[in-house]
Amino acid sequence: DTAVSQTPKYLVTQMGNDKSIKCEQNLGHDTMYWYKQDSKKFLKIMFSYNNKELIINETVPNRFSPKSPDKAHLNLHINSLELGDSAVYFCASSHRQLTYNEQFFGPGTRLTVL
């Protein structure tokens, strides 16, 4: 069984469109994250949710909005897509009881904005 899953795996869309990426974890973790890996392979945290509360909100454009309907899901909505949004987006989860707070990652969603 997949621990952290993301859909879709690939997403190709036009500039200006609105799109969503879904993430689900079946690990019973209490915190979920979204990361962006850009063309330089830099993996940067965008958001995290703990018990439905946003606890990290890095300086990302407000066109990006995380939505968490429950502890097992953290979806990423992107409005008015721009060329620079092209990247691989990873969802991850963790639990405060883990010794090192290590994160479990999904397989990634490759977003291409044309």
Added chain:
Amino acid sequence: DQQVKQNSPSLSVQEGRISILNCDYTNSMFDYFLWYKKYPAEGPTFLISISSIKDKNEDGRFTVFLNKSAKHLSLHIVPSQPGDSAVYFCAATTGNQFYFGTGTSLTVIP
């Protein structure tokens, strides 16, 4: 502001030899340091970690060393195997803040 740096984008090692991957950081407040392994088209997978109060942690073929005075950590893989070929990310965390390096692509040559 890159608080975790991996200055070697790639590394090639012969099978059976030791692989040493390096990582430098700037924030002395980091609590834990972690290494992740990533295969193409997959998400990073947690490999090994170390608390800031320790200087060494070993797990099978993998050992992580931490030098707090130099703000440097390294991952040793011995003996290296072809299946170890992947991108390795160093990460550091304090509270709910996570910072990743840009990764080192390791190739183990059979």
